[in-house]
Structure formats: structure tokens, C-alpha cells
Amino acid sequence: MDFCQNQTIRKKRFPKTTVVQDGLHKHGLRIDVDVRSETKIIKYVGEYMSKMDFLRLKRLKQ
Numbered sequence: 135m136d137f138c139q140n141q142t143i144r145k146k147r148f149p150k151t152t153v154v155q156d157g158l159h160k161h162g163l164r165i166d167v168d169v170r171s172e173t174k175i176i177k178y179v180g181e182y183m184s185k186m187d188f189l190r191l192k193r194l195k196q
Contacts, residue, residue: 148176153188161188 142148149167156162160182165175183191 142176151176161185 149165149169152164152166154162154164163176169175
């Protein structure tokens, strides 16, 4: 049973993306492929985290 309500994120059903440095929020998300106009990409509302926490979580999920 999937407990995560955002199945798009959990099942990785979104275009290839990369986390990038952002001057305002420290990190941002860039789309790495062409997409058609008005295509829903991804919606995630979450907490801000430090780069160290991000890298730790990334290692745990590999």
C-alpha cells in the first residue's frame, strides 16, 4: 500500500530534473528536457532544507 499521497513524485512520473543553486532559496529545480507549453511538470510544497540534509537524503534513496 502506498502511503505517499503524491504518486507523481513517488513513482517518478515527471520529466528529468536537476537540483540547481538558486540565489533566493539556495536550491531550485530545473527541467532538463523540452516540454510542451502548459504541461503540468510537478507540484511539491515542502520544507526548506540545508544542502547537507539534501545530500544525506539523496544518499539514503540510492
